Amino acid sequence: MGDVLRFITCGSVDDGKSTLIGRLLWESKQVFEDHLSALERDSTRYGTQGDAIDFALLVDGLQSEREQSITIDVAYRFFATPRRRFIVADTPGHEQYTRNMATGASTSELAVLVVNAGKGLQVQTHRHARIVSLLGIRHLAMAINKMDLVDWDQEVFDRIVEEFRPVVRELGFQSFQPIPVSALNGDNITESSAAAPWYKGPTLLNYLEEVDATTDVPDLKFRMAVQLVNRPTHDFRGYCGRIASGQVKAGDRVRVVPGGQETKIRSIVAWQSELPSASAGESVTLCLADEVDVSRGSVLSTAGDPVDLSDQFEARVICLSGHHLVAGRSYLMNLHTAQAVATITAIKHRVDARTGSHEAARALEMNDIGVVNVSTDRAVPFEPYERCRRLGSFILVDRITNETVGAGMVDFSLRRAANIHWQHVDINKQARAEQKLQKPVCLWFTGLSASGKSTIANLLEKRVFAAGKHTYMLDGDNVRHGLNRDLGFTEADRTENIRRVTEVARLMVDAGLVTIVSFISPYRAERELARSRFEAGEFIEVFVDTPLEICEQRDPKGLYAKARRGDLKNFTGIDSDYEPPVSPEVHLRTASEPVEQCVDRILQMLEQAGKREEKAQ
Amino acid sequence: MSGYLASLEAESIEILREAVALAEKPVMMYSIGKDSSVMLHLARKAFWPAAPPFPLLHVDTTWKFREMIEFRNRIARECGMKLLVHTNHKRKAEGVNPFTYDSDTYTGLMKTEALKQALDEGGFDLIIGGARRDEEKSRAKERIFSFRSPGHRWDPKLQRPELWNIYNARIHPGESIRVFPLSNWTEADIWQYIAAENIEIVKLYFAAMRPVVRRSNQWIMVDDERMPLNLGETPEMKMVRFRTLGCYPLTAAMESTATTIAEIVEETQTARTSERQGRLIDHDQAASMEKKKVEGYF
Structure with missing residues (x-):
């Protein structure tokens, strides 16, 4: 179990997400006195809770959203208990800000989905569950909030949970923990609530402290995308990057993709020293035994089991901008550290975020999720997203406005790319x-x-x-x-x-x-x-x-x-x-x-x- | 080093390398404080055995603690990095100072305006800064690669979605990107890392007997003879230290006996007020940091 947990909170607007996080920070004593006095001042000015403290104000940072009482961007929060450190991405429930939710989910291992007990499952609940699943999150907690407003009725709780179970199965979550809470009153946040004797499960904080949020995927061998070539003098040439998977030792045989050349790791250079080995998550500088062609965007991988290379992919894509993603249009694609010009060659279908059903589409609009074929102007090294987030995720950038217009996850390489060869002709x-x-x-x-x-x-x-x-x-x-x-x-x-x-x-x-x-x-x-x-x-x-x-x-x-x-x-x-x-x-x-x-x-x-x-x- | 600190370090190094790979002309803001010290240390690690491939930029209001300036000059020499120092001489000549001007106006001119001058003169397209998301509410929403429109303005509604560890640093002329490699660090992490890596910091962070006066319920250090004393005000010697460093007339000291990093870490873990409490400029209005950020403050 890691000593840090990155999680995302999401759910429909007005379900009380910000209040829930404000409460977690408060209960884990992460709120400083000067923040508290500002909070007390703000509560009477903007708060929705009369003279009582409005915990949402702790996390709703920006002035405009304080005035409108909605969250319009991802806020990152940090708190710790003696058992674990937490990084929380608090994300908005409004539909037009779904792109921010995808942002928060992309670096999270677990999601806390907040549901309003009085309103039950909403369109946004389904949409957010699907987005977090799409982004590779396999552990889900459902905080059924505002239980005080339904008199802590166990039937209400059970009905919501049963209605949602098929979604959990369909979306492939490895674990699912529903918890009845009242963020406003602090019930089942850190202390078990006397109001719900029928609930025998953990409090939200207990759950977060103990959950094993690792994902069951087969271990990949060593892979590292090269960020830059460090060449301060003619006799030093190091390849800098963060190891995406596996382990590497001095002396290991590695292959460069693209290019296919093989060589050995001469040394692993760290600050004022050398390391015998390094593993996934570490930022290192690798020196190679031979002069090979390596640049930013190359992937170094275990020689016997190298990373794949392709110029045609099937991928799931989320449209992040008001400019539609259109088949036939080309974009700049950043996939790990590689860059290519990518064309969406076909939109196979759009995924209905609520039901998961497939619909025909010619364009993807903001917040649409679609399955597309992508072709790139050069072959790029990759792993399917399911196996490795780092080597299987990409963004699409508009070539003229420079906006980030899409986020994608590679499902697999379209093999026909390898089989299409240009006809050789003499009359040219x-x-x-x-x-x-x-x-x-x-x-x-x-x-x-x-x-x-x-x-x-x-x-x-x-x-x-x-x-x-x-x-x-x-x-x-x-x-x-x-x-x-x-x-x-x-x-x-x-x-x-x-x-x-x-x-x-x-x-x-x-x-x-x-x-x-x-x-x-x-x-x-x-x-x-x-x-x-x-x-x-x-x-x-x-x-x-x-x-x-x-x-x-x-x-x-x-x-x-x-x-x-x-x-x-x-x-x-x-x-x-x-x-x-x-x-x-x-x-x-x-x-x-x-x-x-x-x-x-x-x-x-x-x-x-x-x-x-x-x-x- | 704990696993958690090691993962923070690896993430920051990755961010610094992306910044250099994606920029034409990067620069690192160096404020001499503890966060800058950690950021500089990470940069040295990221590009080792080379020196970090960018200059350091310090915006000098001329009201910094004297110890800070001595420290700055020595550290830059030791790192083998170019140090750029910029002061808003025009405003200084006009007599702008932290005593007779309110802190909002003073900061706007000597820090924000000065910073924009320095960035425009240098033609930097990417600026690395040491801000952390845990510092303040509006910073909690900051991207790691933060897009600035011409004039260095930050529009919270125009921020690019930032997924995974993939950063979009593409800009048009006149626009710029600010990069925050310490985004996910907390104050406690900074101190624990300073202890683990034995990073040298300005001595003002450690408690010592220093001459101070009591103003608006805060201890203000009398660092040089330019500080005007009010009628009946005499500096007294107090055992104090600073949680954060800035312009001495605007940075309050706290009473403390912490003279080692270990004691500071201990004190930080039991602190009941945030570190920005000692920054007089943040209290001006409810959303003052957000407003300053929109205008281009770091």
Whole structure:
């Protein structure tokens, strides 16, 4: 049994979680006199308990939430008894803050789920149980609170427990301890309550002191993700990291993943000394016997039983942000210390947080949990989350806003990744381009509807064609009539629309063509994704910058008028956003530049790029 | 070292290494206090045999205890680290001082404003600080990697979710990240670690006979001749020590006979008041720390 227990408290709003923790701190004498006098002052000002002390105020730290009487962020609390140290993540019950709950659960070994005896199980109770289970917590206590309000009725307690037992089984908790309490009055927190002689189990604090919160998973051999390479002088090269699993000794054979090279541990360097061995949880610096290729994101593991490597995963993902997670969109993925560009290739289903049932979904919204396929731009070392939290967890970061938009847990590698091999072909892009005496490019026009994209693109194509080049144009309207006829105009559909067009454009460029794409393509993320599918210099973003008022005046298809009337939903510029490019290769301002001049500028730009390329060769 | 302290140490070292791996230009705040001493010790361990790959930054209000400044200069030399010292000279020239200005204004100008000046001048994208979650209520909600918008502002509602041991340090120009490797330490842990690792700290933490005056029910040490004495006020010699160190006119001493680390650990375990009780600046208003944090205070 560890001498420290990290646990999370969760439950629905108003179940009294903050009061429960305030009470634990109070009863374990962790409250200082100056905190108490502040508490007494605050209780009369903000408190909900009249003149009595409101324990929730001890933990509800931020001014705005004190005024609203709800908890809006994770608070970490520390207390100790002579038997154990505790780190508590107090997390909010409001649905929109579920992401904070997942945050608290990610570093916890046990969950205390608070239920209001008067209200019984809530949607949030199920949701939180599922989230803590999803994050690998296998031990659950249920504090059935406010028992004083139901006169300590054993039937109420038993009914809630029986109703919840199937959930405990379904979610795979190894242990489950229901406890009837009154946080407000302090019953069954540290002292057994005289009010409930029928309850023979432990008090909440007794339970927390004694529970064995270890998880039954098969022991993994040595694994350590490298955080950084420490190379202060030419004769010292150490690999720093925190050991994720197993044990390592000087002399052990290890394999580097990716790369696959094998070598031996020369020494384990610690502060002013060397260690003979080290094990899971320790931060160490390892020196290797041979010069091998190791960098941040590499995993060192036991040579005979190395860590897995893959670029295709099935994973469970929680959407943490207001920006939906959409299939086809790419994100930065931080998996232990490795970083890759990850694309959600498919959303297999969304999990109903209350019932656990699977639902079809094209996008995951904030607080949604889904099972997805993820593909990465390079193979990364990993372990399934079930076997090793450290090597199986990842976050998804938006490439433009830098927000943390998703949190994921790897279930397994999709084996087909290992089996898909690119067909080897002798006739390649270069050969096709040389035959046509041209450099294939993708000219990507973006701008509002009626901004002049098609007009400029048409004239450009004529001029390029007249110069004897091979061209092809992909236009929003004609592609939507065929290839993309199944797609509408929601964010998810727009993303898929652009993904397909990107892939078609890429094939065209591979065929050696000067490819002109003319799409509103309102989102930066999709355009950046499109860019990432081409080689450097192949993708030329042309921003047709026309003010909305002018587009609306032109309105050749009468679409703006329709959108203004409300007859056309999700119309870019009206009720759907357009994100202008930050640094397009060509920026055309049609309000002040005639069409011919716009085309001249693009042609000049292409010519100069061609010359630069010749020089480089 | 107990298993619990060893796991805290391993976690802090991991955080410090992530900070260095993810930053372009990191800096470590060094306040000379016990938490800074522990943080510096952890940094030396994290990057051993190299010296920590970042400079130390001290925001000097010029009202620190004299012993602190001597200690600071010596320690930086011994660690082989670059020490940056910044003072808000403009405000000092304007005559800002802790006696005639209220503590809120004084702290705002000589600490918060000075800190922002130093960070902007240095162009640091990641700032390592020694704050702990157990210190104060609004700190209990602080992330380990804490995102700051341009102007160093902390928006409690814009904090990035932080799961497992994976930190998101990606920022745009002008934004910054503050990193708190001691987030999960308590005051008792700090003392036990100082004892276990034999870390040198400023002697002011140990009880000794020192000249003090009684003000607002607190003992204030007369550290130099700049301290104006009120009518009829004469410094008296008292056996006192400090639980926390800052500007001497704003840091109250406590009566104590603890002259060894063991006695301090013993005293901390039976303490009935929090360590910030000795910080005069925290009592200004109900949520004063939260307000200072929003503005950029450490």
